Amino acid sequence: MSHTxxxxxxxxxxxxxxxxxxxxxxxxxVPGGLAVGLEEEIIDRxxxxxxADGALAAAGYDATPMAPAxxxxxxxxxxxxxxxxxSADGFNSPAEAFAGGPFSRLSRQDRLRALRLLEDxxxxxxxxxxxxxxxxxxxxxxxxxxPILVEFVYYSEATADDGEERSLGWQQADYxxxxxxxxxxxxxxxxxxxxxxx
Amino acid sequence: xxERDTDVVVVGAGGDGPALAxxxxxxxxxxxxxxxxxxxxxxxWEAPNDAPGGERSxxxxxxxxxxxxxxxTSKEGDMNDPVTGKLRWGPADSDRPPWQxxxxxxxxxxxxxxxxxTTQHYYANHxxxxxxxxxxxxxxxxxxxxLVPYYQLLEETHPVEPAPTTPKAEVFFEGARxxxxxxxxxxxxxxxxxxxxxxxxxxxxxxxxRDGGExxxxxxxxxxxxxxxxxxxxxLAMHEHQGGPHPRDAPMRERAxxxxxxxxxxxxxxxxxxxIRPNAFATAILTEGGAAxxxxxxxxxxxxxxxxxxxxxxxxxxxxxxxxxxRLWLNSGLPDNxxxxxxxxxxxxxxxxxxxxxxxxxALIGQRAVEPHQGQAAGSRVDVPGKGxxxxxxxxxxxxxxxxYAAAQGEWAFDRDTAGEPWDTAGRLAGRQLKEQMADYRRTxxxxxxxxxxxxxxxxxxxxxxxxxEHGPVPLVEWEAHPEDDARRDDLARxxxxxxxxxxxxxxxxxxAAPILLHMQSSMAMxxxxxxxxxxxxxxxxxxxxxxALSNGVGGANxxxxxxxxxxxxxxxxxxxxxxxxxxxxxxx
Numbered sequence: 001m002s003h004t005x006x007x008x009x010x011x012x013x014x015x016x017x018x019x020x021x022x023x024x025x026x027x028x029x030v031p032g033g034l035a036v037g038l039e040e041e042i043i044d045r046x047x048x049x050x051x052a053d054g055a056l057a058a059a060g061y062d063a064t065p066m067a068p069a070x071x072x073x074x075x076x077x078x079x080x081x082x083x084x085x086x087s088a089d090g091f092n093s094p095a096e097a098f099a100g101g102p103f104s105r106l107s108r109q110d111r112l113r114a115l116r117l118l119e120d121x122x123x124x125x126x127x128x129x130x131x132x133x134x135x136x137x138x139x140x141x142x143x144x145x146x147p148i149l150v151e152f153v154y155y156s157e158a159t160a161d162d163g164e165e166r167s168l169g170w171q172q173a174d175y176x177x178x179x180x181x182x183x184x185x186x187x188x189x190x191x192x193x194x195x196x197x198x
Numbered sequence: 199x200x201e202r203d204t205d206v207v208v209v210g211a212g213g214d215g216p217a218l219a220x221x222x223x224x225x226x227x228x229x230x231x232x233x234x235x236x237x238x239x240x241x242x243w244e245a246p247n248d249a250p251g252g253e254r255s256x257x258x259x260x261x262x263x264x265x266x267x268x269x270x271t272s273k274e275g276d277m278n279d280p281v282t283g284k285l286r287w288g289p290a291d292s293d294r295p296p297w298q299x300x301x302x303x304x305x306x307x308x309x310x311x312x313x314x315x316t317t318q319h320y321y322a323n324h325x326x327x328x329x330x331x332x333x334x335x336x337x338x339x340x341x342x343x344x345l346v347p348y349y350q351l352l353e354e355t356h357p358v359e360p361a362p363t364t365p366k367a368e369v370f371f372e373g374a375r376x377x378x379x380x381x382x383x384x385x386x387x388x389x390x391x392x393x394x395x396x397x398x399x400x401x402x403x404x405x406x407x408r409d410g411g412e413x414x415x416x417x418x419x420x421x422x423x424x425x426x427x428x429x430x431x432x433x434l435a436m437h438e439h440q441g442g443p444h445p446r447d448a449p450m451r452e453r454a455x456x457x458x459x460x461x462x463x464x465x466x467x468x469x470x471x472x473x474i475r476p477n478a479f480a481t482a483i484l485t486e487g488g489a490a491x492x493x494x495x496x497x498x499x500x501x502x503x504x505x506x507x508x509x510x511x512x513x514x515x516x517x518x519x520x521x522x523x524x525r526l527w528l529n530s531g532l533p534d535n536x537x538x539x540x541x542x543x544x545x546x547x548x549x550x551x552x553x554x555x556x557x558x559x560x561a562l563i564g565q566r567a568v569e570p571h572q573g574q575a576a577g578s579r580v581d582v583p584g585k586g587x588x589x590x591x592x593x594x595x596x597x598x599x600x601x602x603y604a605a606a607q608g609e610w611a612f613d614r615d616t617a618g619e620p621w622d623t624a625g626r627l628a629g630r631q632l633k634e635q636m637a638d639y640r641r642t643x644x645x646x647x648x649x650x651x652x653x654x655x656x657x658x659x660x661x662x663x664x665x666x667x668e669h670g671p672v673p674l675v676e677w678e679a680h681p682e683d684d685a686r687r688d689d690l691a692r693x694x695x696x697x698x699x700x701x702x703x704x705x706x707x708x709x710x711a712a713p714i715l716l717h718m719q720s721s722m723a724m725x726x727x728x729x730x731x732x733x734x735x736x737x738x739x740x741x742x743x744x745x746x747a748l749s750n751g752v753g754g755a756n757x758x759x760x761x762x763x764x765x766x767x768x769x770x771x772x773x774x775x776x777x778x779x780x781x782x783x784x785x786x787x
Contacts (some may be wrong), residue, residue: 014545048299051297106627137303155595158275173639178437182436182443189578190393193383194384194385
């Protein structure tokens with residue numbers, strides 16, 4: 001398992017974890033993102049997020065593989081969280097699916113607090129502010145895109161296996177999938193709008 | 199270099215460009231529209247994401263409902279994934295990443311390339327501007343009544359009709375009534391009140407009424423039955439965000455959700471004077487004349503071949519949207535009076551969700567779930583002139599998780615104290631909290647708040663000179679809420695929570711959304727950069743016909759109706775100033 005994959009696994013696990021406590025709502029509510037390989041889906045997207053430039057583009061690549069850099073950023077944020085004593089739970093032994101870096105060693109909630117340092121309040125946003133640097137500021141954008149991507153992809157159909165009608169996320173939301181229509185009209189509160197005075 | 203001539207070249211086949219092109223075509227003026235993204239539902243591009251396909255389309259018989267059905271699968275991952283989806287801001291070629299913008303902050307930009315632009319995923323909400331936003335705010339150099347004839351034409355054309363009541367709308371209406379709102383039943387909004395959304399969605403067949411419908415199946419999912427030609431108009435399938443391709447099997451122009459590629463593009467092509475060139479990214483506005491600058495054409499790049507071409511024209515119209523229109527202007531070295539790209543408004547969105555107990559719903563609407571995935575995506579609203587609007591906004595689960603629970607700012611929900619607030623939880627959800635909330639998806643009603651945020655010079659689009667893509671330096675987008683806009687949004691969120699509470703919600707969640715750049719207005723505003731005919735003050739023969747030309751955020755009303763109305767008016771200004779005039783104008787320019 002690479003550092004990148006293990007770090008993204010720790011991120012996915014913080015956002016959509018396995019939840020044994022939800023078994024009373026049905027067994028389908030127990031598994032989380034790692035059960036459907038969500039970390040790979042997210043790595044693919046992060047690696048296809050930004051156009052290649054310079055030597056990479058000249059070599060024929062379409063995109064800059066950003067996932068390893070993002071994994072390092074998450075570790076940096078974890079280090080900042082610890083140094084600034086903002087961690088509520090301290091270091092833990094990382095789960096087997098995770099990398100050995102500091103981000104993977106934080107509790108689930110601390111991982112999300114670390115992510116937040118990249119978006120706001122942490123050293124990167126402060127430097128971006130101090131030097132009025134848009135390039136540094138894009139780290140804030142990138143960091144805040146991560147939970148958006150993870151939660152969107154998890155609850156979309158993207159993690160369904162070939163031939164499987166509904167993904168785990170759609171099952172957990174009890175969403176039946178696309179439809180051609182529903183007979184749910186209840187009449188009209190207004191039949192026609194008036195050209196009223198103004 | 200390949201070069202050619204036409205009367206008018208339009209940059210962008212989004213929500214508004216096709217409205218202008220349609221009107222110019224009616225007046226016998228030849229128009230070429232350059233569109234950066236793909237053209238879905240067109241026989242010239244049978245596999246638009248895999249191969250270059252044809253070059254241009256000017257014949258309405260090129261439009262293909264069959265291809266539209268094949269391409270628009272209604273699946274949210276396939277259609278809406280911001281990186282890999284068919285509906286994204288990026289090139290047609292699905293092997294390539296999205297196009298880059300520099301955004302140095304927490305934010306989400308939800309804008310699309312392709313014929314139809316962002317209307318490809320819009321909810322067809324067509325309210326007029328709030329009267330007070332045009333008449334009383336200091337931004338507009340024209341009166342509200344000057345927009346009305348153009349609104350009326352669009353309302354008849356699309357058509358724009360009151361959305362039907364559905365169970366989720368009735369929950370909202372009842373909450374609004376109990377909270378003291380009266381019914382607004384006019385097009386012109388001057389007072390607070392609730393109403394069905396004026397939507398560019400033809401009303402559904404009577405057989406789709408829940409009670410007395412021929413199936414008699416409450417909320418039934420009759421997947422293979424509600425198809426054209428047996429059913430015309432809306433089928434209440436709630437796939438607007440996924441491209442709104444219903445009713446299935448219909449010709450393109452009979453699809454119910456009237457995005458510009460469905461409603462206005464076919465009409466523009468019908469005139470015989472309009473052609474669309476997709477996969478064509480404009481990189482420079484061509485000018486001559488030195489101090490008295492005059493636009494003469496556009497240089498663009500074929501996104502598949504990488505070749506550069508030019509179109510020379512008597513008039514150039516920018517309709518590339520609030521980000522790319524100023525980017526193109528600035529990258530072309532045109533004069534900047536200090537307001538180019540500035541004054542961007544975004545409606546400073548927020549979301550509030552209410553989760554209901556099945557018994558409460560049974561008593562209220564006769565069914566035990568809200569069923570957000572049934573009925574129009576956004577069919578009911580409350581207007582609060584001066585503050586903005588609150589509307590039911592429902593999504594498939596992935597987009598629900600993204601918009602409602604992931605795209606927030608500030609502390610995570612688990613670190614927030616909501617004591618004394620009208621919501622039980624607030625902020626971003628993760629972990630068990632997220633999974634529990636999503637497990638209640640079908641019992642949850644989600645509302646959006648559209649704030650009447652005001653144009654401010656510090657918000658907008660400039661150029662990131664340090665980052666260049668194949669189309670030149672990329673746009674730098676910055677938007678932060680002013681405290682007054684935050685206060686308006688907070689007021690709307692409290693009203694939304696009250697409506698849900700009054701309807702009987704057992705749990706209320708406020709998102710506290712990070713900036714979401716979906717509704718964008720006023721970055722090239724009339725009165726600042728443009729004159730009252732939407733011609734550039736500093737460059738003649740150069741017009742703007744997209745939402746950037748709006749003078750402000752139209753009060754928080756969804757902007758498409760105003761953008762298209764203004765584009766029609768601008769078409770008449772173009773004809774009046776540079777061609778043979780307008781014999782029978784819609785309004786007065």
